[in-house]
Amino acid sequence: FYCQAGASPGASRIGRASPPPPPMTSASSSETPTPMARKPRRVVFCAIAAWSLSCVTPAVAKDAECPGHFHVDGYGPVSLVPTGWENVSVLEGRAANPHMGGRAYFADECTAGHFDNKQYLALNLLGKTLRYTTDISTAGCGCNAAFYLTSMHQNENPSECHDHYCDANNVCGVSCAEIDIMEANLHAWHSTLHSETDRGGKGAGIGGGAESKWGGGWDGPRDWTMQQYGPGAECIDTTKPFEVSVSFPTNEQGELAAMEVTLSQKGKDCPLTIIVSDYEGQAGVSKALAEGMTPIVSYWSDNGMLWLDGRGEDHEGPCKVDHASRCGESVLFSDFVIEDIGGGALKEVPIITAAPQTAAPQITAAPQTTAAPQTTVAPQTTLAQQSISEAVQAVDVAASDAQAAKAAAEKEEVELEAKLAARVAARAKLEEIEREAAHAVEHVLERTSKEHHAVKTAAERAREAAQQSEVMSKQRAQMNHQMQNHTSCFTEGTRWLPINMEGHGRSLEVSAEKCQERCFHTAGCVHFTYWHSDGGCHLQDSDASRDDNAGPSISSGPANCMADQHCHKYIQKEGCGWTAWNSCPGQIYGKVGLARDDGSKGFHCCCVYELWRQDSFAMKRAEPKEDVQKQAPLLCTASHGATLGEAVCCGQEGFVSKLGHICPESHPTCVGLIAHDVWGTCQVAEAWQQCGGQKDGAPWWGPTTCVE
Structure with missing residues (x-):
């Protein structure tokens, strides 16, 4: 059996949250990485039912079905091969849709119920850019939407997962190079390079870490801020889809120089970029890319995900606590494109060459012959020469007329082209004027409609809020009455x-x-x-x-x-x-x-x-309120003038035990004392008001019992 703790590789071992690890090496930090345990990963583990692990049989799954295929621009049709043959679907022929606990591999073809490493894609992305769109709007703290590459195509070993899976964390018993393009949720993003046996790797992004109060405080990458990336953020609002672009530029030797990841979003003009380079295992990653790597999508959750999204020692990370149970049903990866760096999608464009030009045949005049000596000739010879001369003159006239006709035709053609160009330009100008007029009318109508809708919406919201407040005031009054009798939880x-x-x-x-x-x-x-x-x-x-x-x-x-x-x-x-x-x-x-x-x-x-x-x-949705500073009360048991050992105010049982419990001259009267239960407070009031009464026409607060 293939057993997983409710998810795909990347979670804590045997389904339990492990202690927070030290940080991975940040692409923007010059500090030496801490040589401790790496980022927790989930391990394949079959155990007794007490572990509550879910087991499936990916090698020979009952009723196994291939989820379908989608198109990748610059490559062609791609099939998805899911581990366990479940929890992954294909939408509209253009999107991979992993559900919670799902993981799937990009392949040239899919054979239901059978895993073949030679069917998996082997993409050489050196010198290339891979672009796609992702929607992780339901993945909160404790969720992990991942898109990454490993050397599965070359892995002949079926592994302990029976599907030829391998990665740098040896999750299924086989290690290989791994490139995490994204491990992300609404609040965090990690992009990481891993050589074959380097579990920590080197990465960049935002989020992760542990506080020192839990032992061994550390911080994850901080290349971006929560104001730039996160729900409602100014650059990447993760509650909406956004585009990811990852490039693998090369050096003069054709080897990997860096991994560059850029996030951008429609309507935002501040794309976010991170560069991971100068990694000690970069040569191994470059070799794996040159041999071709397999793209993988997965979606999983864990309450021990703070290595990805935790606040860290600096409290600059996003998540204080992970809530795996609140993760949404699925995430989306769509509209994949592979292209040359800085260029368009890879396509075979036929090369069109011009046909060779040949020179027009040259007409040469017949060689002139020397006139024969004038002798007396027969009349027939003179007539023949005259005919030839007339014919030559006719040819010359015809050639001259043809040349003039050609010149006139060319002139007329130029004039017609000029007139046509002027007509096209005039038509374009007219269409532009018509579009601008229509846009102006549409803008006025839209603005009027929005203003009308805004007025209507504001009125409706005010009416709804008033109705809600009326209902809530009644229920809160009832709750406050009940709360007066519910202090037994102290x-x-x-x-x-x-x-x-x-x-x-x-x-x-x-x-x-x-x-x-x-x-x-x-x-x-x-x-x-x-x-x-x-x-x-x-x-x-x-x-x-x-x-x-x-x-x-x-x-x-x-x-x-x-x-x-x-x-x-x-x-x-x-x-x-x-x-x-x-x-x-x-x-x-x-x-x-x-x-x-x-x-x-x-x-x-x-x-x-x-x-x-x-x-x-x-x-985060709380209405803004002014922070009203409350003046600290002066607590008391007796009014000004009392001394140590005297009875507390209002004739109640008890004695003044400290001078600090006697009111000062500025606020001489101790009001509201209920001995042994509620402190009194020093007020500017008359002594009789210790026991309640009226002040300025309003009830004055005092103890419920008072000696005459």
Whole structure:
């Protein structure tokens, strides 16, 4: 059997995520590569059912079918040979469409159920450019859409995969040279050269790496930025198809000089280019190209893909966590063209040569003879000479007339051509004027239509948003009422580490409930930790780990008790990325529209409980808000004038234990204290307002119980 961990070569061994490896050598770095384990690759491995591996039999597959063929400009028809005879299709005779877990080889022909290395393509791309279009809009963090070359045509060994597969990582037991033109997803791109036994190789692109907190921090290539490449990026917007061009220029000896990869996109004027050269194994790669290499397409996923798309030690990489379960069904590679570098597609163009010109025959005058001596001749001889003379004169006149007629004809032809050219130019000018007029009318109509549509769309969106807000306000009111009775998820003596999530420090809050409320309204916050002794409130994200030995007077909990109870599994599995298309309140209007209450758990978890704020992808669609700096409260147990050892304010049980718990003269009144539960805050207020009442015609907040 041929066994694979749900995908093709390139994933971690035996189906498990391995620790992050050190970086591959970057084409733009001069540093010596770290001599450690290389990029994780998936290995062929048959084991007991506990590994949950999927096994197929590519050598003799039941009901095996060839997916079809497509055209490659500059080469001709190409067939696809899929490993396992599944998960790959051909679309419209021009595109290879690998589905999740699929891998297929370019071949001159396909024999269903049989693998023959001599049927695989052997392309010599030295001095050539290969162009194609790709659509990876559904491949997020943890997904890998790959297009690469290996020396499969020369591999006589069927390998452990039974399909003659070989690569630099020895995935199926056979090593050979490998050129990764692309290993990519929405956020990352790697292009890498590998000699036969060099698993790490040398490459360039964007993405990958590991943080030092996981041990051995390193960074992947950083030739581009996330502002240049990624969803909605200014140069390559990966949510839309884009073109890839890879060239293999040669030196004076005809050997590989470099691999040049350029990405471009319609409507964008900033193509991205990387060059991989000066590779220590370049001679071996050049030899493999000269012998001919086989193109391969694949699509696979893994939660250990951070070597491709991780943030890295510098936090400049795109993905904090991989989500293999969220990868789309398939990716697309289409419109392949092979051409000379800087030239058109390779075609046999017949050479047309002009027919040899032959000189027109020259007419020479007959030699003149010396007149015979004048003697008396017979009258018949004189008459003959006269006839000849008249004939010669007639020929001369005819030749002169013919020459004049030819000149007149040529002049007339030139005049006609000039008139025709003037007529054609006038017609072209008229057509140009007509086109410009039609374009101007069309532009006015289009602009009017767009303005009308924009007004209509804005009104419709405002009406939909108002309806959504009305529904959400009712549900949130109900949720807030329920949340008041759901604090049982708080745990005493526990905390979350690291102590603060990135970008958010300590704040002072009067109670653990207020600390939880801060977490709930902070993007990315999943846990909070509260110090009852001094009111310190700290927020933590999904990467935090729990410490159960924090000690007394410390408690922690989730951002929302009810949401944690009802939505924990949903968020872990599905997330709220879908709100980019159907938006929740607080987000920019969705690409499709607004989310509606369809009774689903996704709507309640992401919109009602606002857990979309914890999803990094969904947060990119958040409406911009001013960052209002909240002034830290002055926490207290007694009003100004109290001393150590006196009873706390409002006649409640307890004594003032620290001078710092007594309000200063500037804010003399301690308001809102509930002894042993909620801190009071120092206010500019009258003493009687400690126990509630009215101020400026509005209710004044105070404790629910108060001694007369």
